[in-house]
Amino acid sequence: MSEEDGTQGEIRDAGDFSAWLSEMRAALRGDRTAQVPCGSCTACCTSFQFVHVGPDETDTLAHIPSDLLVPAPGKPRGHVVLGYDKSGHCPMLIDGRCSIYDHRPQTCRSYDCRVFAAAGVVADQPAIAERVQQWRFTYREPGDRFLHEAVRFLVQRYGPDAGPIEKAVRAVEGVDS
Numbered sequence: 001m002s003e004e005d006g007t008q009g010e011i012r013d014a015g016d017f018s019a020w021l022s023e024m025r026a027a028l029r030g031d032r033t034a035q036v037p038c039g040s041c042t043a044c045c046t047s048f049q050f051v052h053v054g055p056d057e058t059d060t061l062a063h064i065p066s067d068l069l070v071p072a073p074g075k076p077r078g079h080v081v082l083g084y085d086k087s088g089h090c091p092m093l094i095d096g097r098c099s100i101y102d103h104r105p106q107t108c109r110s111y112d113c114r115v116f117a118a119a120g121v122v123a124d125q126p127a128i129a130e131r132v133q134q135w136r137f138t139y140r141e142p143g144d145r146f147l148h149e150a151v152r153f154l155v156q157r158y159g160p161d162a163g164p165i166e167k168a169v170r171a172v173e174g175v176d177s
């Protein structure tokens with residue numbers, strides 16, 4: 001969910017693995033925004049996804065019509081989700097672009113589909129899975145390949161109770177680096 005283009009045909013440069021891992025973890029902590037070379041891809045905005053918005057995200061909430069928000073299941077009062085239309089598209093996606101890009105939810109700011117590629121997990125939405133299989137990481141140091149393997153190994157700890165994104169995120173957060 002960024003505007004930088006990293007397109008290389010069917011294979012896309014996912015960047016240096018070690019640097020990506022550190023930046024991804026910072027994004028998951030909310031310390032930075034994920035910088036994803038999305039190009040023209042809007043798969044994550046068009047894949048039947050509910051987007052969580054927390055009660056502290058006042059700027060975001062001010063930019064989304066309240067009738068598009070519903071209480072978030074299993075979360076305390078004030079947490080909401082932004083749903084999708086009949087085609088599975090986020091209603092804030094207009095003419096192929098996020099109409100509230102500068103005010104988008106934290107969920108969107110930290111979303112990076114390379115997390116699936118890093119963890120070797122197949123995304124549950126076909127358009128996202130297609131994009132994910134194009135990513136290729138590079139490795140500056142020999143140890144970085146082992147680090148990547150460690151993330152993929154860690155995923156096996158999580159059973160069927162965890163969904164694909166949860167498994168991938170947990171492995172990225174849990175690996176020793």
Ligand code: SF4
Pocket residue numbers: 001044045051090091092093097098099100101104105108
């Ligand atoms: S709010 Fe914007 S970035 Fe987030 S899913 Fe909707 S269109 Fe995509």
